[in-house]
Amino acid sequence: MGLPGGPTRPEKSRNGHRTRTGARPRGQYESQRINLDYSYHWLEIVDGLDVESRISYFNFTQEPENDIVLYPPGAFNGAFPDGFLGSPGYKEQQVRLDLNSIYSNVEDHRILSGIGAFWADLYDVSESKNFNTDFSPKGEVVDVSDDPNQVWMPEEDRKNYYAFVQDEWQFAQNWQLVSGLRYDYYADFGETVNPRAALVWATTDNLTTKLLYGRAFRAPSLNEQYVANNPILVGNDELDPETIDTLELALAYQASSRLYYGVNVFYYEIDDLINAEPIAGPVATQYKNSGKRKGHGGELEVTYQLLDNLNLAANYAYQTAEDQETNESVGQAPNHQAYARAEWQVVPTWAVNTQVNYVGEQKRSAGDPRAPVDDYTTVDFTARTQGLWRGFDIAMSVRNAFNADVRAPSPYADPRPAIPGDFPLPGRSAYVEALYQF
16 A cells, blocks of 8 residues: 555575565554445336346445554664554545346347446545655654655545446347447546447257457556555556457356356457556656557366255366567466365255365566466355345355465566565455345
């Protein structure tokens, strides 16, 4: 969150041995999430027309409970005798409104349409730190929350309005064409239009073949647009959204009532990719729309109903991506991933879910001399009720139950040092969820 460092761990040198890059940072955050959703469904308002509305509210807070030690005492040749300290915080609230409809009173057609609006507000941005934006020491830890030249990010908001339409056309007994278009307007960067289409062929009674094309976009985050006063990176309020065009061929085979296979292959191209790029001056990098990427891969999945109350599922995915200008591998993502899940209906009202997720080694981008990010395996457990009591259900889960060391690649900007230890992802965590349906 705007801090120029991150947790450290032993790094692999080029010969595979581990070396210590520094002591682990210390500190604690208090985080709170509140999510409220309400939806209502009108059936047959007129002949063949169903309408559904939804309103949702989300509130997120992240507030430091103490100073976060990014680098240990004596860091930067003794310039920080108490350590490199910083503690950014913020609050964000979001409101979303949706109105969707399904109209099926047209021969051989089913038409889906919708409109919606989204508001996000980042407020109560705060930060205390003992360093300036050029890494020079301040001395004591100072609250810079009200200083626009020092705080890690200004308070900002976002507005998004959208509309979409999709037509499902059954033009022959075994053929269906699905086509759609979505329009989005963002008050902070403009508009984007994204089409999609799918041709579906019921090849045999057990085999379905699909050819799909779609364009999607990713809006730049508020952090990518506005993060400031940071020696590692700075935002860019002129960012355009990333776009991706994907072409996919998928086969689905129902071998029996209990056994299902699926396989697909895909190709994609990304334009206006948002990256942290090196820049001249005291700040190391800035978010920019830079370069294009192309990639391809495939996925194999299988589902097997072993017993009436025990379902097994697994999949394997492979992907690789290249920079379209240099034709070099872009790294920063795993080539191999595998997943397995077991769902056991212990009793009619209780189900237990166990899942194992493997993520392969993640290579670095071109020009980054660091060793690849290690592969890892996580295990999750979930117990969930189904019809426990008068519309009330609960779920309890433990994610990354064995506390695997999970990392995502950090950016590299030569000659400045990269964030040591990469970005840590959540360790062991527990969740409780309550659901009530009227």
